[in-house]
Amino acid sequence: MIKKIAVLTTGGDAPGMNPAIRSVVRYGINQRLEVMGVFRGWWGLINEELKPLSHRSVSGIIGQGGTILKTARCPEFRTAEGQSRAAETVRKYNIDGLIVIGGNGSFAAAHEFYKKYNIPCLGIAASIDNDINGIDYTIGTDTAVNTALDAIDKIRDTATSMERIFVVEVMGRESGFIALTVALAGGCEEVIIPEEKMDLNLVCHDIVHGNLVGKMSWIIVVAEGAGKADDIARQITEMTGLETRTVVLGHVQRGGRPTAVSRDLALNFGKIAVDCLIAGKADIAIGLTSGKIAEVAFSVAIQKKELKIENLYKLIKVLT
Amino acid sequence: MIKKIAVLTTGGDAPGMNPAIRSVVRYGINQRLEVMGVFRGWWGLINEELKPLSHRSVSGIIGQGGTILKTARCPEFRTAEGQSRAAETVRKYNIDGLIVIGGNGSFAAAHEFYKKYNIPCLGIAASIDNDINGIDYTIGTDTAVNTALDAIDKIRDTATSMERIFVVEVMGRESGFIALTVALAGGCEEVIIPEEKMDLNLVCHDIVHGNLVGKMSWIIVVAEGAGKADDIARQITEMTGLETRTVVLGHVQRGGRPTAVSRDLALNFGKIAVDCLIAGKADIAIGLTSGKIAEVAFSVAIQKKELKIENLYKLIKVLT
Amino acid sequence: MIKKIAVLTTGGDAPGMNPAIRSVVRYGINQRLEVMGVFRGWWGLINEELKPLSHRSVSGIIGQGGTILKTARCPEFRTAEGQSRAAETVRKYNIDGLIVIGGNGSFAAAHEFYKKYNIPCLGIAASIDNDINGIDYTIGTDTAVNTALDAIDKIRDTATSMERIFVVEVMGRESGFIALTVALAGGCEEVIIPEEKMDLNLVCHDIVHGNLVGKMSWIIVVAEGAGKADDIARQITEMTGLETRTVVLGHVQRGGRPTAVSRDLALNFGKIAVDCLIAGKADIAIGLTSGKIAEVAFSVAIQKKELKIENLYKLIKVLT
Amino acid sequence: MIKKIAVLTTGGDAPGMNPAIRSVVRYGINQRLEVMGVFRGWWGLINEELKPLSHRSVSGIIGQGGTILKTARCPEFRTAEGQSRAAETVRKYNIDGLIVIGGNGSFAAAHEFYKKYNIPCLGIAASIDNDINGIDYTIGTDTAVNTALDAIDKIRDTATSMERIFVVEVMGRESGFIALTVALAGGCEEVIIPEEKMDLNLVCHDIVHGNLVGKMSWIIVVAEGAGKADDIARQITEMTGLETRTVVLGHVQRGGRPTAVSRDLALNFGKIAVDCLIAGKADIAIGLTSGKIAEVAFSVAIQKKELKIENLYKLIKVLT
Numbered sequence A, B, C, D: 001m002i003k004k005i006a007v008l009t010t011g012g013d014a015p016g017m018n019p020a021i022r023s024v025v026r027y028g029i030n031q032r033l034e035v036m037g038v039f040r041g042w043w044g045l046i047n048e049e050l051k052p053l054s055h056r057s058v059s060g061i062i063g064q065g066g067t068i069l070k071t072a073r074c075p076e077f078r079t080a081e082g083q084s085r086a087a088e089t090v091r092k093y094n095i096d097g098l099i100v101i102g103g104n105g106s107f108a109a110a111h112e113f114y115k116k117y118n119i120p121c122l123g124i125a126a127s128i129d130n131d132i133n134g135i136d137y138t139i140g141t142d143t144a145v146n147t148a149l150d151a152i153d154k155i156r157d158t159a160t161s162m163e164r165i166f167v168v169e170v171m172g173r174e175s176g177f178i179a180l181t182v183a184l185a186g187g188c189e190e191v192i193i194p195e196e197k198m199d200l201n202l203v204c205h206d207i208v209h210g211n212l213v214g215k216m217s218w219i220i221v222v223a224e225g226a227g228k229a230d231d232i233a234r235q236i237t238e239m240t241g242l243e244t245r246t247v248v249l250g251h252v253q254r255g256g257r258p259t260a261v262s263r264d265l266a267l268n269f270g271k272i273a274v275d276c277l278i279a280g281k282a283d284i285a286i287g288l289t290s291g292k293i294a295e296v297a298f299s300v301a302i303q304k305k306e307l308k309i310e311n312l313y314k315l316i317k318v319l320t
Helices: A017-030 A042-046 A080-092 A104-117 A141-162 A177-185 A200-212 A229-240 A250-254 A260-278 A310-319 B017-030 B042-046 B080-092 B104-117 B141-162 B177-185 B200-212 B229-240 B250-254 B260-278 B310-319 C017-030 C042-046 C080-092 C104-117 C141-162 C177-185 C200-212 C229-240 C250-254 C260-278 C310-319 D017-030 D042-046 D080-092 D104-117 D141-162 D177-185 D200-212 D229-240 D250-254 D260-278 D310-319
Strands: A004-009 A034-038 A050-052 A097-102 A121-125 A165-170 A190-192 A218-223 A244-248 A284-289 A292-297 B004-009 B034-038 B050-052 B097-102 B121-125 B165-170 B190-192 B218-223 B244-248 B284-289 B292-297 C004-009 C034-038 C050-052 C097-102 C121-125 C165-170 C190-192 C218-223 C244-248 C284-289 C292-297 D004-009 D034-038 D050-052 D097-102 D121-125 D165-170 D190-192 D218-223 D244-248 D284-289 D292-297
Touching: A004 A017, A004 A042, A017 A034, A017 A097, A017 A260, A017 B310, A042 A080, A080 A104, A097 A104, A097 A260, A104 A121, A121 A260, A141 A165, A141 A177, A141 A218, A141 A250, A141 A260, A141 B260, A141 D250, A165 A177, A165 A229, A177 A190, A177 A218, A177 A310, A177 B260, A190 A310, A200 A218, A200 A229, A218 A229, A229 A244, A244 D244, A244 D250, A250 D141, A250 D244, A260 A284, A260 A292, A260 B141, A260 B177, A260 B310, A310 B017, A310 B260, B004 B017, B004 B042, B017 B034, B017 B097, B017 B260, B042 B080, B080 B104, B097 B104, B097 B260, B104 B121, B121 B260, B141 B165, B141 B177, B141 B218, B141 B250, B141 B260, B141 C250, B165 B177, B165 B229, B177 B190, B177 B218, B177 B310, B190 B310, B200 B218, B200 B229, B218 B229, B229 B244, B244 C244, B244 C250, B250 C141, B250 C244, B260 B284, B260 B292, C004 C017, C004 C042, C017 C034, C017 C097, C017 C260, C017 D310, C042 C080, C080 C104, C097 C104, C097 C260, C104 C121, C121 C260, C141 C165, C141 C177, C141 C218, C141 C250, C141 C260, C141 D260, C165 C177, C165 C229, C177 C190, C177 C218, C177 C310, C177 D260, C190 C310, C200 C218, C200 C229, C218 C229, C229 C244, C260 C284, C260 C292, C260 D141, C260 D177, C260 D310, C310 D017, C310 D260, D004 D017, D004 D042, D017 D034, D017 D097, D017 D260, D042 D080, D080 D104, D097 D104, D097 D260, D104 D121, D121 D260, D141 D165, D141 D177, D141 D218, D141 D250, D141 D260, D165 D177, D165 D229, D177 D190, D177 D218, D177 D310, D190 D310, D200 D218, D200 D229, D218 D229, D229 D244, D260 D284, D260 D292
Parallel strands: A004 A034, A004 A097, A097 A121, A121 A284, A165 A218, A165 A244, A190 A218, B004 B034, B004 B097, B097 B121, B121 B284, B165 B218, B165 B244, B190 B218, C004 C034, C004 C097, C097 C121, C121 C284, C165 C218, C165 C244, C190 C218, D004 D034, D004 D097, D097 D121, D121 D284, D165 D218, D165 D244, D190 D218
Antiparallel strands: A034 A050, A284 A292, B034 B050, B284 B292, C034 C050, C284 C292, D034 D050, D284 D292
């Protein structure tokens, strides 16, 4: 029977981490567990920066972006020394289970930590890139997508008024999920993603041909992992002779009030994660799969996710 | 081989109807179909108010709430006379299939129309109440939920600052979906829905007890089908002696720029609906089920939907 | 030379009160003052609920609606007994000046308090109704107006799609400012305000005539002080035979992230209020007048404000 | 007595241009004028791209960013040949007055055009940079500022969670207005503007010192005219050794639904501009000055605007 758990957030922050923390803390306390909050991810475990969280300590955070536990990169946790010190902290504080709110990299680290020290680790899938294998939807993605969509709707106003070509770079180092989703929802003319080789000649041909029949404004969405907006814009200008502007949305996509979807997933994931720890489960991540909350083994979750893009990609082209 | 289809929107408008129209029109044209737009739902079919829609006619509507085809109640379509005139219009214009964007009532009407006149009807699930059986998510729901959540976040500011009790009435005549989803995401203290008998005594007991331990502000979400905000507020004041305010969100929840989810569902549903008509299918509705786009027989879709609420309801209580 | 000041928020909360508090606290500390925060307005002064505020205590509140100092009605402060106890608290804590963030009623109370006990009181104009005499713009108004405008834009989607008449009730018990501003910005067809007698017959005549020439949707904005939306809608239905819907925006208008205007006014007002106290001024309110931050005597500010509406009102009618 | 006027939008688009067009058209028609819309600014005058605008032609645009008349750069209008052709078009269509919605550059061109051809030109101040001399507030500024503020609030989530330094580049080639306004409203730690020489050593000293006392996150706003975000970030990293991220908000600030302020200014400016033409006035721009709608001679408006920044700049530093 477990008595005390700890929760931490690692990797890039994602909107919805705060409601996830709220759920872990309040549901944990409801289940008669003590819940400790670890600050700055693995760093806090190594450096003994943690404290008990009360019901009230998570008041008013449900609608806030970011994470009250803060997050940080921690190269030290990749060393045996760092892991050993982290494990020591876990034992010192009699922590029976660890809930790790984060993405791929966080789960890989948790997986290793579990295997090495047999400390039960549970993951909550939080990543704006939605790039966790075996999981259809993570905390933060919906918020990031809507933020990017807002921006694209705004850019459309200028693109149409000034009859310009825009290349808009969205997040997604290894995944084109945000780019595809936003390009579809924003009625964008073209999308460039890491999963698919792009023939820029073809794009430019479309633009030139479109211009001839009166289509003067274009928005081309590019996932950051598939190229730099500036490079692509320069090439388009070279090939078509048309002025091309760029916008790099960047970190704006990470923040902001979480949407209803991001909050509801976070709150449900948090509850299930605590349930899993109580049930003696470990080494798994919680996410949404096929419309249901699912448990996915860390070993599966950290594999490269294949994005099925063909249909979506075709649809974007047909609808513009 | 079909050559011409028509599309109409019926029932209450939902954010996402416009991108659905855009998808039906542009994908239909891409598939070498003629696409007619019928105005004001069934009324337009009866009164021959329809016209061909071009690729360009649906430009710039992807981010707009409401429906450019307009929608209206049509009691006349419930009469044999009305249906017969509608069928006549379908034949006169050589329409091979009809895409009906709407909810339960719309599908029931389309189902009957199909059975009586053998006119292939396809439904696209659009209803902010998310109350269509066999379908997990409809067009418009996500936008309505986020609109209600925005409002509740704002009300929270005053509830906290003035230490007040608020009863907030959200949409949902027969379904507590919006109420439950919003209450969870908004960190609301209580939710009252049509699916569950509510003991107001218990709620008042909680409030009085909360007051004693310093919890001074409450937001109680009520689905319109489960009671009037004013009645509930009056009863709470009578039982607790505490001032209680009400907000009825009302039609604000119907409008606004569709969210990414509402748009992406709409665009995908529109494409699949056209595919179905081309494949000779009829009498079915398109919606999201288990995370995938699914075809659901009208006869199933129009049954009463059972909302699984127990877990959600418990979680709301535990987390506040 | 003053050494210690206190700040409180009274009356209805307004978005921007928090940045005003932040400014008073941080600028006050910068000027080597001690700053105390009084909780729940005058109530806190009477009941000795106050504490010193540090630079850090106001971190992260600049973008939050409501007020961290809370606010409450306080009938007791209208009694000699209550005022005397409040004055006692001021003396006990050696408070040299009091900054009152609020509206008309708050300033009237502060004015009396100053005259009776010679305690220097400074007002910061915060009222979503924008109804303070001698002041063109108060903290909170711009946010409330934009919230109401968002709602009206959403309602417009349904009004247009379903060709309906809507009566939308906005805040403004004695002032039509929000109603006029929003009706103009929202392209609304009619506005009903306390300052102007309204001939509903004329409105109905316009509606019927409009219907004949194809204008099917109407949004009529009514300030709460000029009538109940439900009453007006019923009368319109009786006179025109047309279905009319209502939306009462209510408390939603009070909350939410303050807009840039509401924040920047708040931050500037706070600074000037502290400067005034330091300069030995009292019995005045800070607000925006003729585009500049101005000092207005409490005795002037608490008079009834005359809203110049004629031009605005005419413009609304001409532009629809 | 004038009978026909024309309206055009030039320069960069600004949110509020559409409501300004709506006002000119509808108020003009109300005053028994014919109103022509010229497309793509001066280019449309040179190339005879214009058409009469009806009351209905401006329906539904009050809440849309951009401009339905489109806008374009037009180097040809700087040549005598281009101006002459434009003047020809004016005469050919019997246009008695021209309303130019735009900024500095547009007014300079209109001023010259008026002097050379005696064609009455009236300006409506529309520029997100708010850089028009003699005018306190232009159409579009308030929307741009709020868009930038939204972004900065989002970035703050990550800055705080990850304890990072961010350099955020906002619009303002020659004016620090947006940068200052947003930095104040966003609680930013530093602002760099074209009007003020910046000592980056001092900024870095503040950062290093802040770090020592536990202040780990910084947002530094830079107006595009005062430096590139990337350059500044690189220098900060070099001087402090701390990782520094950049966000360039770019064209996102140009678009979006105009705020209430942007709409109400636009609607009022449009009306006054028409009134001026009717009254035989010319060679002046309409804007907001000292809280009132004012007429400013083009010759004044096109001078370099001096931004009074000292107080604002100090306040920003004091409040962080």
